[in-house]
Each structure stands twice: as C-alpha cells, then as structure tokens.
Amino acid sequence: MSEGAYQRLWESSHVTLQELLDQEQPLLEPVPDRERQSFQYRLTSLYLQYLGLLRRFNTVYDQMVQPQKRRLLRRLLDGVAGRVLELKDELVRADLCENPCLDRVLQDLKLTPADLEVPIPKYFLLEQSTAVRERRLVLAEILSRLEPESSQKSFTGMHRTEAIILVQKAERARQGRLRATFMREIRRDEEQDRRIREDGWHKFSQCQAAITIQKVWKGYLQRKRTQQDRRTEMEFIGMLPSPNQVEHLSIISQACLWEDVRRLRQVEKEEEFRAAMVKAHDSLAETEGPDMKEKMKEQIRQWFIECHDLTGRFPDYPDASSGGSYSIFADKTPEQVRMELEMQVQENKKKEQEKRKEKGKDEKKKKKKGKEEKSKKGEVDAVLQVLPSKCIPMISAGHEEYLSTWKNRCESIHPSQNYDSETLREEKRKEVELEIRIQVDELMRQELRNLRLVVDKEEERPLRAPKKTPGKKTGKKKEKDLTPNRSVESLYEELVISGLLRKSESVALKDYVGDFLYLGSALSLAKKLPMPSLFDIRQNVALYAVLRLGSPDIHAMAPLIRSILLVGPSGMGKKMLVKAVCTETGANLFDLSPGNLLGKYPGRNGAQMMVHIVFKVARLLQPSVIWIGNAEKNFCKRIPKEDREMDPKRIKKDLTKALRLLTPGDRVMLIGTTSQPQLADIRGLCRVYERILFMPRPDYASRYVLWKRMIEARGVQPTQHLDISALAKVSDGYTPGHILQAIQSVLSERRFLQLSKRPLVASEFLGQLAKLDPVYREEEESLKDWYFKTPLGKKSMKHRMDQLEAEEAKLAKEKKKRK
Template sequence: MSEAAYQRLWDSSHLILEELLDQEPLLGEAVSERERQSFQYRLSSLYLYYLGLLRRFDTLYDQMVQPQKRRLLRRLLDSVACRVLELKDDLVRADLCETHCLDQVLQDLKLTPADLEVPIPKYFELERSSTLKEREHVLTELLSRLKPEISEGSFPILSRTEAIMLLQKAERARQGRLRAIFMREIRKEEERDRKIWEEGRFKFSQDEAAITIQKVWKGYLQRKRTQQDRRTEMEFIGMLPSASPAGPVGTRSQASLGADVRRLRQAEKEEEFQLAVVKTRDHLREVEGPDTKEKMKEQIRQWFIECHALTGRFPDYPDESLGGSSLIFADKTPEQSFDSETLKMEERKEVEQEIRIQKKAGKKPGKKKKEKDLTPDSLGPMASPDSTSPPPAPCRPLAAPTPSSLSGSPDIHAMAPLIRSILLVGPSGMGKKMLVKAVCTETGANFFDLSPENLQGKYPGKTGGQMLVHVVFKVARYLQPSVIWIGNAEKTFYKRVPKEEEEMDPKRIKKDLTKALRLLSPGDRVILIGTTDRPQVAEMKGLCRTYERILLLPRPDYASRYVLWRHMIEAQGVQGTQHLDISALAKVSDGYTAGCILQAIQAVLTERRLLQLSKRPLLTSEFLGPLAKLDPVYREEEESLKDWYFKTPLGKKRMKLLKDQDAAEEAKLAKEKKKK
C-alpha cells in the first residue's frame, strides 16, 4: 500500500471512530429486563466494530512514517484496545457468562468468524525485542545458579578410548536391532509372495498382463489429471492458495519489502524528530524562557491578588504532585498538529512546566504506607528496580520468546479492567496448561510454578509459606509481566486433605496467597492462573474468593475436533490423502479431548510409519485402535463439572437468568393459549 492508501485508511477510520463515540452514551442508559436482548445486541455490535477499528489502527501505526501522527495513532491504538477489553467485561456482565454467542451479530454485520479474533498489535514484538533479550540473559544466569552440583564420584570416570568403545557397542546393538526388524519384514513379504505363487493366483497371459498394466497406468494418469484440474479450479475461486511460489519480484515480496522499508523510514524519521525536539526545547529555554518566567510570575501574582480579593486570604500554592502552577492554567490544553510550529507549542508547554516546578516552594511530599517487605536484604540486588543480577527464586521461571497479547502492554494494562486471577476448569487433556503457556508466550511473561507438588520441601516451617508467596510475588513484580501458575488448584483449597497428601501440606499457602493477590495494583502486570479438573473437592467459598474469573472449558465439538485432527496430523509432516477421512475421525472421536487425539496420533505416526508413507498410504482405520484404548470424557463427569460451575457466583446469576427467561416464556405461552 502507498502513503495515499494509508491516508485514506486513516480518514475512514477516523469517521468510524466518531460514529462509535456517538453510540457510546446509549450504552450508559439503564435498561429493563425486556430490553436486555436488544442491549446485548448493541453491546456485541459495538464490540465487533471496535475490534475492526483496532485492526485498522494497528496497520496504520505499523506503517505510518510521520512521527507526530504515529504518536497520536499509538494513543488511539492503546485506547481502542482498552475499550475492547472493557466491552468484553461488559459482555460478561450482560450475558452473565464468560462465553458469548455472536452468530446473529456476525451475520447482520456481514462479518466472518475470523473477525472475532482479537488482533495482536505488531509493535509489541518490535519494541520489546531488546527488553526480552536482556531478560532472557538475566534468567539464564539465574537458572544456571539453580543447577545442582554433580559430585565427581556420582559417575564412573572413563578414558577416551573406553568411552568411544562403549558408544560403538551401543550403536552396533541399535543397528543390529533395526536390521533384525527389517529382515523379519522382508522374510514375511517373501513368504507371502511364495504362497501366492504356489496357489497359482494372478496367472495371466502376456496380453492380459499388458492390458492390466495399461488399465492401472491410465487410471493413475486420469486420477492425477483430475486432481490437478480440481486444485486449479479451487485456486481460481480462491479456496486454496496458489501453488506457484512467489518470485522475488512478486506481489507479496514487493508488499513485504515495502513494509520493511517503511519501518526503516520510521526509525530515521523518529531519530530526526528526537533531534528536533532537543533543539526546539533548548531554543525555547534560551530565547523565550526568561520572558515566560516573568510572564508567569505576573500571572501567578495576579491570581493570588484575585483570590485574596474574593476570599479575604491568600490560597495555598498547588502541590507539585497535582501539577503545581499548571492547575492555575488548566483551561489551556495543547493542540495536536503535524508541523514544526506544533512542535514548538508542545515543547513550550514542557518548558513552562519546568519553570513552574522551579518556582514552587519546597514542600516534602507526604509519605505513603508501603507493603511490609519480608526480604529487604536477603534478595540483595533483586530488592530494587535498578538491579541487574537477581538471585535465585524459589520457583523456576521460564522466559517466553515473544510478546503478543493486549495485556502485555503497560499502557493498556493500566487502563483496562483489573483481573488479578483466573481459574481454568475442565477435564484432563483439555489443554489447560497449554493455554497458560500460550498466555506466557503471547505476553512475553515469565512463568512461576506454585503448584502444591512443586512446593513440597521448599521453605518449610510455620512462616515458610508466607515467605514463599512473598518472594514469588516480589520476583514476579520485578520481572513483570509475569504469570503465576497453580496446577491442581483444588488442592490448595481442599475440603479435606487425603492422608497420602498430608505430608505435602497443599493448603499451607492458602491464606498468604489471598493476601498477596489483594496487594496487586493496576500497575502490576502479574496474574495468577489456576488449573483444575476436580473443583468439586475444594471449598467453594475460598476458591471463588481467590479466583476472580472462572472459565469452564467444554469438550471439543465436531468442528474443533476436525481442526485438531487435521492440524495435528499435518504437524507430523503428513498431508491429507483420499484414504484419510478427517471427517470420519472427527465423528468417531466425539467425547475425546485434544490430549487423547494427540496421543492417538503419536501412537500411529511413529518414525518408522512415517518412512513407509511413500509405499503405504495412511488409512483412517489405523487411528481407531489407539483411540479406543483411551478413556473419553464421560457424560457424568461433564455434568458434574457443569453442576459445580452453576454454584459459582457468576454461574448462580446465569442460572437465575435462565430460569427467569423460561418462566417469562411459559407465562407468555399460557397467556396466548388463554386468548385462543
């Protein structure tokens, strides 16, 4: 896209934003129970519109070159992203459910399910790559200190010759086993061919043999020609990507090259802008600074005189934390433009602010009560944000590669609704822990494991649990964004601890965990995520008080299972063939979790089976045996989890809403029946 195209996109996005802002006041009006559905529809429509606007602003910010315009776009991008999160929170309150059905809204707005995906701002990864590299270096050094020391007497010391001979023996044994397996297969095939020959099967004359070969060959050519024609047709109608590789001068390559060039120009223009900022500020401070100072003195003096004439006493000078003398001129706001004069106006405000602060009488700011630090000295350099070499933490952190989620931005996180903790509930194999790792990957967050199994034997004693939680949350704040994970979260809130787990003492961090969560403020990018498949054995009150949001993960439906089968098989390097019916696999795997599907695929697609694909195509029936050996999610287990969820605070509200709707529907039907 050219600069003119991005300018047109900016103009249309600006108009869309104005229209959305005009619709905002309508959401603040109170609605009756009858208007609940129409309110939910308006809220869902607004949510989808803001998602589309977020994509537009992300594209514009990624490719715009003008520095001042990019600063405005960055504020708009973060604000729109924050509004998306707020609307999602409003949808939860309106639907009384964490999941929403937006099919009707998508259909009315002529959108596709792809438009429901929350876009990941590109600047997350581009701007935080250096920060992540530094943090990865710190974590590597931290983890190196945690490696256990291996005593010299633990393993026998071998000479170089002895070690080589040992490796050679192991390699010969491995090759011998493989050779024996291959020879066994060859002997079986020879035996089978010998039996066929002895029984007299497939005895053809020369002409019959030639005709049979011709039939097979012509059938193969025709199937190949038909498959190629079908692919060509699908490419033509846009259902498949083009098979021809894009050349260096192709459209995609040119677009990618143009995007990279614009990013380079962004860096150049930003450097020029920063130099202009410094020069303009110095110029204003030297040339206009003395006159501005005298003018401010006169304005402040006049303000004091006017206040004394009105109230009979001189007012207190505004505190520096409130902006100093800038409160006196609060009605003056800087305008936004895109030229050098605007830059001067903005920097003039900065110079005026500096002069106001210099003129303020010295006052000591009030002391704010701080959280009690249990480790002021024991953490050493970790205790202050200026530290560069943090000491070992009690739980092993894991650095994630790239930041790619809305909550990874400090600005968005500060403005968005504060969510301190989430509980993921679902049967085993649903991918709950995978979701936690995905959050770490997308946000560039560090991973701390506070699972009861991982804490056994660490920080023992009466105050050990308190110290453990304190240290983990302190390190998590220092290395934020951070994710604190508790696997088997029900154990921390056991109704009754099983005898075999009494030594583990899974409930020892229960009270301290709740206290630590309350101390998290909107500026702390730290979140607690718990996962459980047996929430019924935990205390409902304590569990719901600790975890603000509870998400029930249902077993995958047909569409999800189809995508899982296809994606996991293709991930093994196998392309779909006419012998492999993914739809049939999705149907017969009803009730099985994603973990079960993955286990069945790994059991079939071994290294040896992958080598045989060229001679023996993959069949659908091969997956049925391994899948049948695994346990599905039985209906009783699923119903038990649903019954538990409807006992949570949000689940109770949802259940009451459904009952009220059913009662209203029955009353309406009875009224209509009475009229008839």
C-alpha cells in the same frame, strides 16, 4: 503496503472511530430488564466494531514510520484496547456468561469468525525484547550453574564375534526379502503365460486394434481432465490446499522482510526526533524563555493589585498541587478573574445560610429521604446500564488531536515520514512555559509574602490542612517488606534455585487451535445451553490475560482482574495456555503448584516468606504470571492422606492477602488450572479466582481443525484418501491431548517414509484412539454442575429459570384467552 496505504487506513479508522463515539452516549442511558436482548445486541455490535478498529490501529502503529503520528497512534491503540476490555466486561454482566453468542451479530454486520480474533499488539514484545533477552540470559546462566557437570557415559562395548553375527543376520534378512520379491515376480509372469496359452490369442483386425487403443487413451485423458477440474474447484472453495503454497510462502516471507525494514526505519526516525526535541527545548528556553518569565510576573502582579482593590487584602497563592498560577490564568481575562472572585464571596455567604437552615430540619424528613433513596436503588437494580468508561476521554482527546493537527494536512500520495518541526515547537513551547511557571511561582510566592509584610503588615498565613472525614479510610494498608535489605537479583536467584521461577517454553497463542461456535444463537433459541468452543477459550485468555499484562497503560485503564481459573478435563491444553500467555507478553513464570512446594520454605513463617518473595519479585520484574497447577488442593475440604506431607493449604491465607494488594498497574496475574474442582471449597476458590473459564470437550468443528492442523504440523499434507471429517466424528469425547498422542504414535519416522507409496488413511488412527480413555459424559456433567454453582453460573441459571417461568406464564394466559 506503501506509506500512502497506511495513511489512508489511518484516515478511514478515524471515520469509524467518530461513528463509534457517537454511539457511546446512548449506551449510558438505563434500559429496563425486559429489553435485555436489544441491550446485548447493541453492546455486541459495539464490541465487534471496536475489535476491528483495534486490529487496524495495531497494523498502522506497527508500520507507520513518522514519530509524532506514532505517539498519537499509541495512545489511541491503548485506549481502544482498554475500551474493548471494558465492553467485554459489560457483555459478561449483561449476558451472565463468559462466552456470549456472537454468531447472529456477526451475520448482521457481514463479518466472519476471523474478525473475532483478538489482535495482540506487536509492540508488547518488540519494546521489551532487550529486557526479555537479558532476563533469559540470566536465567540460563543460573540454571547452567545448578546443573551438575555431565560425566561422559561409558558405553559397554560389543565383542567382535557378536558384532559380526549381528551384521550377518541383517544381511541375510535383506537378501531373503529381495529373493522373495524376485520369486514373486517370476511366479506372476508364469501365471500370465499359462493363462494366455489356455485361453488362446484373440486376433484383432487393424481397425479394431486402433479403436480399442483410442478408447483406452481417450478414457484416460477424460478421467485425468475431470480429476483436474474437480481438484481446481475444491481448491477454489477452500476444501483442498493450494499447490502454489511455495509461491505463497515466498510472498509472505518477502512481506515480512519489508515489515522488518520499516521497523528499522522507525528506530532511526525516533532517534532523530528525540535529538530534535532536545534541540527545540533548548532553543525555546534561550530565545522565548525570558519574555515568558516577564509576562507571567506582570500578570501575577496585576492579579495581586486587582484582588487587593476588590477585597482589601492580598489573595492566597494557589498551591503547586492545584496547578499554581496556571489555574488562575487558564484561558481567562482579568475581568473574568474579578467575576470569579465576586462569585466566590457570594457563594460562601449562601453556603453559610444553607448550613444554618439544614441544622433546623426535622428527623422525619431524613427518614423520608432514606426511604426514597432505597426505592431509587431498587429501581437502579432492575435496569441495565453501562458503567462510565475510563478509556473514552483518552480516545476522544486523541481523536480531537487528529482532527485539529493531522486531518486537514495536504499530504502527497507518499507522505513524508520526517517529523513536523512546527508541531514539535508548539508542544515544546508548552513544556518550556510550564517549567518557567514553576520557577515564577516560587519567586512570586516570596514577593507576596513581602507585600503582606510591607502593605498589610501581616505575617505569613498558615496553610489549613484538609479536614479528614471520620469513618472513611483513605488508601490500602501497605505490605510489610520482609526482605528490606536484599536486592532483586538475589531474590530472583533464590527463586530460580528453589524451582519457584521456571523457564517457560515458547508457545504462541494461535497454536491453541479451535473453531468458532456457529450454532450458539440457534442453541439458545432451542432452550439449550451453548458450551464454549476452543476458539472462545482462546479469545477469553487473550482478553483477560494477554492484553492486560502486555501494556501498563491498558492494565491501568481496564477493569481490574487479578486471577483466572482454568477448569476442564486433563488434556484440554490448560498448561499450554499458561505458557502462551508468558510467550505473548514476555512474562516471568512462577510455579506455586502444591507438588512444587514440597520441602521448600517449611513452617508457617516459611510459607509467608515464600509468598512475599514471589509477589515482590513478580511486581518488580513485571509482567509476571504466577501459576498454580491442581489449584483445588489449596482449598480442599479434606486433605487426602497422600497429600498431607506437602500440606497444600499452607499458602491459602497469604495468597489471598497478597492478591488483594495488587492494584491497577501491577501487571501480575495468578492463573490456576484444575481438572477436579469438585474437591475444593467452592467459596474459597471463587473468592481467590475472579474469573473462572470452563473448558469442555471440543465440538465437531474444533476436532476437525485439530486433526487437520496437527497432521500438517507433523509435515504431512492431507490427501483425499484421508477422511478428516470421519476422524472428527469418531473422536467425539477425546481431548486435544488424546488427538495429539494418536497422531504422534501413528506418524513415526518409518511411516513418514512410506507416505509416497502408501497414503495416510483414517483407519490407522482408530487403534491408537481405542487405547486411550476418553472424557466420559458423566465426568463432563459433574464439571458442568460444579460450574453452575459458581457466582456467575448461579446468576445464569437463575436468569434462565426466570425466562422459562415468564414464557410459561405467557402460554397460560394465551390458553385462558382461547377458552
């Protein structure tokens, strides 16, 4: 795409953004609970449109070269990503489910399941690529020091006679196979000759022979044409892979090269822009700085005189925390300042009178007010309402900046990617003015003190400290640093040596393959509870973990989520998702699994020290992921005999305390994985893990995609002989891990070499699947029952029961009316 194409995409994105901002205000109005479905529909449509907008802003920001536009795009991209996360949180609260059904809204908006994919901004890894590379080098260096020097393995040699006998056996076997093949061909030829002699030769005339040859040849040609037409049709509708994949891959690789070239240009233009920023700042400070300073002093002196004339005394100078003199003259004339001072005097008098009246009020009125407030709270609980957004002001400010600065510019078809000097000077002029104002404020504060001493003969007024309201605690308790004298590097090395900080495998989130749940709304209408598909699980991990950990700005704006628990049978890819989060965000991987803590940091103080060091290093080297495998063992009701030695519950209290200290901006996330949550105390587990993602067995659509993608990943292109649909039906109850094991065992190196002569068929996988134990229905039902005991599961079940009772009541009323 050209510069003009990205410019047009940016412009169209702002048109969509304006439409979305117009839809935001009606959502803040409360909606009664009976209109829950329409409220969910509006939220879902807004969520999907913001998701599409996020995808477009991500594309434009990744390829736009102009540095000033990129700064604005970055703010908009982070704001829209934060709004997507807020809407996801609202959808969960409205639908009482982690995976709301979106198929009906997708159909109404004429979108495809591909539009549901959560785009992961590319700058997550590009901007911290240097830091991630250095961290990996340090980790590799520490691990290389830990590994013992590999001694050369001494292979036991074979005697010469044994080697000769082995070679002779192999050669005789080869000759035997060739001789058997040759004899088989001789016998087949002899059998054909014998049949011809017995049947006799059938004599054809010249015309009959020609007609027979024509029939055979024309039939062959027609069958070939039909097969070709059928293949073309199947390729057109996407049921067969295209033969021009080589050309397609070459086009994609060429496009990727151009994207890399544009990123190099971005770096060059950014360096030019930073140099221009310094130059513009220095020139403005030299040329316009003295005039700004004198003008500010004159304004502030005039304010001193006017206030003294009005009140008979000099005013208090605004504090630096409140903006200094800027808070006085921000878009105000002297007359407006006078009016404000008079209004303040009148308001102070009114407040004093109101306080006197309030003291004489009776206790009865207080009781009535309490009752009214309680009734109002009850009404609020019965309605649905979207919480105020932190991201909308940021998005609106960015949109207004685009409208005022960039929209009405007359740019050519190929807009220039150099920075705009006029816009740069305006921005820097504000910065220079702010710096000079700070200096002027210090000078004028001293001048005000001198005026009070000379004119009013008044000494400096002591500043009154703000009154603290009793009963309200400001801020949280700070964590006591148990390692104040140790550097981060030493703590990092200690964690690597003890095995608590691991090297994460490189796994992309898109490699977690699965298909969309197409019948979610239909199942809901049929009073059946739809289960999340692998596609839904991937989307939730991208929303809850990847987007939050990737950017500090998004993490600060989005609803705070400190921990996630992945619940599902073994083989569902829980560990793979943890590795994918680390890969997509460049996060460190800390392993606090009970099995990994055996013999490390013994004793009560040791467990406290271990959790403290892990969270300290995780915060200082964020983003970080703290993984706990077999998370149910930390909250076991009864510790089994085989687990008593490791004492898995010893970090329970310290882990809970450390999680509470995480604040918005701390890109640290705890991710637990478990396949047996029934063994744990559900209250303690749900208190630590804020989001619980249930991972059931894959459905038919996901199994079809799994078989197809995993076979292709092994370098085998599926043919018509391989019935993938039959494999997807037969493998019901098997997890992605089972399917991968079956494919790896069947597609050996020897079988891969035979594919040209013997194509792959579905029956070859059945024997391997039969050797594996599937996830039985009883096991999945027990996991479902446990999930519906969690806080969100309880709310969902209660809502469903209320709906069923309401429908039964309606049916009963209709029957009475008919009678």
